Amino acid sequence: MKTLNLCSYPNPMILPHRLSSPSLHNVIPPVRSQCSLTHQHPLRFAVLGAGFAGLSVVWHLLKRSPKELNLKIDIYDEVGIGGGASGISGGLLHPYSPKVKPLWEGAQCWNESIKLLRIAEEASLSRDCEIGESTEQYMKAFVVNKRGILRPAMDMKNMTKLNDNAKTCLPCCRVETLNNEEAQGLLPGVLLPFNTAFFMPEALNINPRHYLEELFLACENLVRNSSSHDSGEKQLSLHKTSIHGLSEFEGEYDAVIICLGAKVNMLPEISGRLPLRTCRGVIVHLEPPDDTRCYPEDGPSILSDAWIAVESSRSLNVGSTWEWKSINSSPNVSIDEASKALHELLPKASTIYPGIRDWVFTGARAGLRAMPPLTPLGSLPLLGCINDFIGRNHSCKYWLFGGLGSRGLLYHGWLGNLTAHAVLSCNEEVIPSELTSWKNIKPKF
Numbered sequence: 166m167k168t169l170n171l172c173s174y175p176n177p178m179i180l181p182h183r184l185s186s187p188s189l190h191n192v193i194p195p196v197r198s199q200c201s202l203t204h205q206h207p208l209r210f211a212v213l214g215a216g217f218a219g220l221s222v223v224w225h226l227l228k229r230s231p232k233e234l235n236l237k238i239d240i241y242d243e244v245g246i247g248g249g250a251s252g253i254s255g256g257l258l259h260p261y262s263p264k265v266k267p268l269w270e271g272a273q274c275w276n277e278s279i280k281l282l283r284i285a286e287e288a289s290l291s292r293d294c295e296i297g298e299s300t301e302q303y304m305k306a307f308v309v310n311k312r313g314i315l316r317p318a319m320d321m322k323n324m325t326k327l328n329d330n331a332k333t334c335l336p337c338c339r340v341e342t343l344n345n346e347e348a349q350g351l352l353p354g355v356l357l358p359f360n361t362a363f364f365m366p367e368a369l370n371i372n373p374r375h376y377l378e379e380l381f382l383a384c385e386n387l388v389r390n391s392s393s394h395d396s397g398e399k400q401l402s403l404h405k406t407s408i409h410g411l412s413e414f415e416g417e418y419d420a421v422i423i424c425l426g427a428k429v430n431m432l433p434e435i436s437g438r439l440p441l442r443t444c445r446g447v448i449v450h451l452e453p454p455d456d457t458r459c460y461p462e463d464g465p466s467i468l469s470d471a472w473i474a475v476e477s478s479r480s481l482n483v484g485s486t487w488e489w490k491s492i493n494s495s496p497n498v499s500i501d502e503a504s505k506a507l508h509e510l511l512p513k514a515s516t517i518y519p520g521i522r523d524w525v526f527t528g529a530r531a532g533l534r535a536m537p538p539l540t541p542l543g544s545l546p547l548l549g550c551i552n553d554f555i556g557r558n559h560s561c562k563y564w565l566f567g568g569l570g571s572r573g574l575l576y577h578g579w580l581g582n583l584t585a586h587a588v589l590s591c592n593e594e595v596i597p598s599e600l601t602s603w604k605n606i607k608p609k610f
Contacts, residue, residue, distance in 0.1 A: 207235035207398070210588065211414050214424035215242035215403065216251030217373075217573040218566045220380045221281065221581025222422050222588075227387045227399060229585050235397040239418075243407045247377035250426050250532030251573055253448060253496055255474045255484050256371035257466055258574050259314055260338050262543065264323070265363050266330040268572070269542040269599070270579070275337050277578030282369075285376055288383035312475075313465040314368040315343075315352060317517050318361040327363055338367045352464045354520045370466045370474050371574060410434060415560055420588050422564045423551075427533040428494060429567050434555045439547065440606040441568050442536045445491035447498055447506035448484035451524040458523060471513035473521070481524065483514045485571075494533040503529040537568030538606055542599055544568075546576055548584060549601040550593045564588055568603075 210226060212219050223238055230236050242248065258278060260271030268274070318324035334340035341364045348355050348362045355362075381403075388399045411434045414421045423429060427443045430436045453459050459478040467473040474482040486506045498506070507526055515522045537544045547568040552559055566584045569576055580600070587595050 207237055208420075209237045209239070209418045211418045211421045212238060212240045212424060213242075213408055213421065214249070214426060214428075215240050215246045215381070216249050216377065216424065216426060217577035218251075218424035218426070218569060218581060218584075219422075220246070220377055220384065221577040222424060222566060222584050223384050223401070224281065224284070224380060224387070225582045225585035226588065227384060227391070227401070229582075229589055230399075231397075232391075233397045235399075237400040238402070240401070240403045241406060241408055242403070243405060245403070245405050246381050247374040248496075249428070249494070250534055252374040252377060253530045253532045254373050254571070254573065255448065255472055255482060256373045256376075256574065257314060257368070257468065257472060257474055258371055259365050259368035260335055260575060261330075261340070261365070263316075263468070264330055265316060265327050265334070265340055267333065267335050268575070269545060271575070272335045272337050274575050274579045275335070277582060278575055279578075281380060281578045282371070282376070284383045285379035288379045288386055291382070291386055311369060312463045313364055313366040314370070314468055315348065315355070315465045316363040316365070316468045317348075317355075317357050318359045318363070319469065321359065324359050324361050328361075331363055338365055340365055352467075352518075353461050354518060355467075356517055356519055358516070364465065368466075372476070373574065408432070411555070411563060418561045420562045420564060422566060422584060422588060424566045426567060426569065427535040429535065429565075430492075435551075438554070439565075439567070440538045440603055441547070442489060443491055444534045444536050445488040445493055445531055446485035446534060446571075447488075447502060447529055447531045448482050449503065449507050449510055449526060450528045450530075451481045451483060451521065452527050453479055454523050454525055458520060460520075467514075467517055469513065469517050471510045473514055473518060481521065483510045483521070486510065491533060493531075496530050496532060498529040498531050502531070534570055535568050536570045538603065540599070540602070544570055544572075545599055545603075546570070546580055547600070547603045548580060548587075548596050549604065550587070554604060562588070562591065 212223050219240060219242070223240060226238060260268055260275040262268055316327070318327055328342065331340040331342055343351065343362045343364050345357050345360045348357055351364065384401055388401045391399045410432055411421065429439065430441070430443070460475060460481060462478050464475060466475050471483055474484070476482060486509055506529055511522065537546055546566070548566055549564065551563050551565045555563065564584060564587065566580060583596050587593055593601065
């Protein structure tokens, strides 16, 4: 494997301010030698899926594994890094529900996601040292917009609820209440139906595909930099191959971590047995008709009945449609499907930003999301060991990290860390019970 000539990273304090997270308490205890860590042979892990969940798990497995441990990780994904639903998501990162209510463990999830973004930034800087491109160019490759996210109130009931929830906003990602004049100063041309909007200045807009590519590079760098005479050997490989069943991995691996999103239902051992619903979402891409009608420079992204994610002043993504029970995981969108999506999304987006009506449709892409069940704490992802769930005796442990729904970017950092810790310690109890209680839910057909 080719070795990079890495230059030294700059002081973290000069990284972009909004990606500089405060020091976190070590809320997840260090891995202790248990179970598979007592094996004398090198550990082999298979991670199925190279999206938000899979790459977060890989990073944390490498980072948390004992220095002396010989560890080989194989990633399996037929379309490669970020080629599935994660890579075509809107990339809007914030810790709130549509009603600006903090999500369960939202602050923890936010902080861990910011840490992974900074790790990916550092990998971008290492690439900059090798090929001589500008640092700013590579950081902009995935941290597209640091101008926050605007959430307009759409009716009186909605405005009352948003006002109440905004009072309990998280210090790590504030929510400010703006009137029409203040919102116009932030985003000229915006239309507020009830003269009120809620602004999250620290919220981010990420290009998810590029972010995942840089996070994978960070994993590769970690493997290369871990080799020394007093350390165990670490190996990382990516296999672009289809997965037809868990039986393919028997006898080869100590643990298999399933991070396949909606494609988890394609595994015969699991299909139809998880409390997940599938939902296909289409995103349309728009560009201005001429140079005089661009999106305002540094204008925030918008969350409303349809969201607007800003790639640049001349490039907007608008999403997303919701086609429940779809089994179509292809990112390709037919002319008919794209036309229907545009017809549905453009009126919703133009209600808040009327200038978008004249923009030109230039393409569409789609992803199939795995939506988890609703609990009293909200829609929480599914984690845990599933050996008992899938039955039979197995030569390795099978773990599930799935059901991220439409919040994969927020959840992937913390939950990837939890999953890695559980795998390395062979202890499901390190995972909060709220994330394993799905095992008590009977799927509805």
